[in-house]
Amino acid sequence: MxxxxxxxxxxxxxxxxxxxxxxxxxxxxxxxxxxxSGQIKGGGVLAGIWAAQPLTDTSLTSTEGWEDVLETSVTFTLDRTAMIFCTYSINVQPDGNPVSDLLATRLVVDDQGYRQSGSHFQPLTSGDSNVNLNGNLVLPLQTGSHTVKLQWKKYGNNVASWNSHPSWIDGFGGGRTLVVMAFYLPIIGV
Known part of the structure; x- marks a missing residue:
């Protein structure tokens, strides 16, 4: 036939x-x-994957509010409605004894912060600290250009700076990664 x-x-x-x-x-x-032979479009299909994995060292010294983490953002364009899954990981070290200080992280999508993506670190003992902060976010997005950023915020003044140093231990001591995956939604229910 x-x-x-x-x-x-x-x-x-x-x-x-x-x-x-x-x-x-x-x-x-x-x-x-x-x-x-040709392109297939359908629901549940991976629309794209984007990542930021910078190798530059960066520090946070200000307590003025949320700041973008250096080079840890992705911008992408969707040609139709999609569900995005974002995940991040950032290895941080305080420069000094944190006492009661803490560091918080979150994801921002198109200039909107999302609480459900947040993570924080507050050491309970003094001495050297090293921790990995992680978070995730699932969110529907419409057609168009979008930007996802990792931000951090310093609370307290005992620590001079919080650091993300991918160069630490010959480059294998801890870095930071932001990954965004987009999946096309099924036609039914969109």
Whole structure:
């Protein structure tokens, strides 16, 4: 069985069902149960994956509010509605004894901070500290350009700075990563 048309003055097979049950779309010689020549769009399909994994050292010294973590953001464009999954990890060290100080992190999508992505670190003992802060966010986004950023905020003045040093221990002591994955939503219910 075949579906053909003559849009350009000659008949061409556009879809074919062979006697062994293979279906071809855009091909007249399907080699599998479904063989498609061209792009497929559908629900639950990975729309894209973007990441920031900077190797630059950075520090936070101000207690003035939320600040972008250096080079830890991604900008991407969606050609239709999608569900995004964001995850981050940042290794931090305080420069000094934290006493009661703490460091908080969060994700910001299109200039909007999301509490459910937050994490924080407050040492309970003095001495050297090293910790990995992690967070996640799942969010639907509309068609268009979007930016996801990792931000951090310093609370207290006992610590001169909080540091993210990917160069520590020959570059293997701890870095930071931001990953954003987008999945197209199914047509039903969107």
């Amino acid at each position: 075949a579906i053909q048309n003559d849009g350009d003055q000659e008949w061409k097979t556009r879809m074919l069902l062979t006697k062994d049950g293979n279906v071809g779309i855009g091909t007249d010689n399907p080699e599998a149960k479904l063989d498609v």
